[in-house]
Amino acid sequence: MAAYSEDDLKADLNARGYRLTPQRQRILEIFRAIPQGKHLSAEDLHNTLTQSGERIGLSTVYRTLHLMVYMGMLRELELAEGHKHYELNRPLRERHHHLVCVYCNKTIEFSENQIDQVGKKQANSAGYYILDCQLTLYGICPECGDGSAS
Amino acid sequence: MAAYSEDDLKADLNARGYRLTPQRQRILEIFRAIPQGKHLSAEDLHNTLTQSGERIGLSTVYRTLHLMVYMGMLRELELAEGHKHYELNRPLRERHHHLVCVYCNKTIEFSENQIDQVGKKQANSAGYYILDCQLTLYGICPECGDGSAS
DNA sequence: ATGGGTGCAAACTGTTTGCAATCTG
DNA sequence: CAGATTGCAAACAGTTTGCACCCAT
Numbered sequence: 505m506a507a508y509s510e511d512d513l514k515a516d517l518n519a520r521g522y523r524l525t526p527q528r529q530r531i532l533e534i535f536r537a538i539p540q541g542k543h544l545s546a547e548d549l550h551n552t553l554t555q556s557g558e559r560i561g562l563s564t565v566y567r568t569l570h571l572m573v574y575m576g577m578l579r580e581l582e583l584a585e586g587h588k589h590y591e592l593n594r595p596l597r598e599r600h601h602h603l604v605c606v607y608c609n610k611t612i613e614f615s616e617n618q619i620d621q622v623g624k625k626q627a628n629s630a631g632y633y634i635l636d637c638q639l640t641l642y643g644i645c646p647e648c649g650d651g652s653a654s
Numbered sequence: 655m656a657a658y659s660e661d662d663l664k665a666d667l668n669a670r671g672y673r674l675t676p677q678r679q680r681i682l683e684i685f686r687a688i689p690q691g692k693h694l695s696a697e698d699l700h701n702t703l704t705q706s707g708e709r710i711g712l713s714t715v716y717r718t719l720h721l722m723v724y725m726g727m728l729r730e731l732e733l734a735e736g737h738k739h740y741e742l743n744r745p746l747r748e749r750h751h752h753l754v755c756v757y758c759n760k761t762i763e764f765s766e767n768q769i770d771q772v773g774k775k776q777a778n779s780a781g782y783y784i785l786d787c788q789l790t791l792y793g794i795c796p797e798c799g800d801g802s803a804s
Numbered sequence: 805a806t807g808g809g810t811g812c813a814a815a816c817t818g819t820t821t822g823c824a825a826t827c828t829g
Numbered sequence: 830c831a832g833a834t835t836g837c838a839a840a841c842a843g844t845t846t847g848c849a850c851c852c853a854t
Contacts, residue, residue: 518829523828523829523832524828524829525827526827527834527835561837562836563835563838564835567820567835586817586844587817588818603776603777603780603782605782612780612782614776614780619769619772622768622769623791626766626791627753630753630762630764630796631796632755632762632799633793633794633799634793635792636791636792636793637790637791637792638789638790638791639772639787639788639789640732640788640789641773641777641784641786642785642786642788643783643784644782644783646780646782649783668854672808673808673809673852673853674854675852675853678809695843696844711811712811712812712844713810713813713844713845716844717845737842737844738843738844806854808851808853808854809852811849812847812848812849814846816844816846817843817844819841819842819843820839821838821841823836823837823838825834825836826835826836827834828834
């Protein structure tokens, strides 16, 4: 089951006074099509779209990305590459975290129920309404550390 | 006890063929002087330095920041403001995490031993040498959510 | 003295914004 | 039809880089 269908999209947009446009529809499709665990940058997304024959401006991509994050459909990731990445947002319990190698940027995902619990607990005790919970581990992967590192 | 003294700095730098310069010294001082939990952007740091009469280029600030992160003295934080923040790195057990309001950017810190345990465990099982472990919670603070949010 | 480090200014990258034209509800 | 949305190009912000001079070791 996908997290968001086209219908949900239209309903959600309209409910807030926004409109369903082909661009927004296509962007959501792309996110639903990529394998779970893969995340796209704005540029990636734009390339994918134009390569598949779509005519869309980069700024529209950025605007849509923001909108979808704001609406809770997408999750914004700050990994170590100097630009943001996005992926479909999923319910807390299916949410995963990232372990990234600071040398080669290889990223491993993992899930860990405890973390989400802790996150929820902390947010609640501070009176925050929690939107996202990301554990990011920075380290050196076996290949990069291999022998050569001190 | 501070995490890094001037002597440590010189020793560490020299050990790797780098040199101790007044700029690097001053930058470390600043980080040691700010209250725990406060984090500075490159620009913040540069302002602090120039305002205290120091003559230092912004690029040197960036270069030093990178060097110190690379050497493990500083920790690089990706909060929600569109630019990176830095703080003194501390041993795992003293490390803290962040809860940030996506509306007003107010940030709350908290420590949680469990998280660091989980992080270490995950990194180990993937064969990564762990450098940093950051749980970042995004949410809406009581003031911003106050009544108006659904 | 030697080669790492610095400041400056110019280059770059990712992202945002103003605006006229276009399309959705 | 009104107002939301788009594409384009120009503007931006933060960060990086080339280079000549300078200073720790």
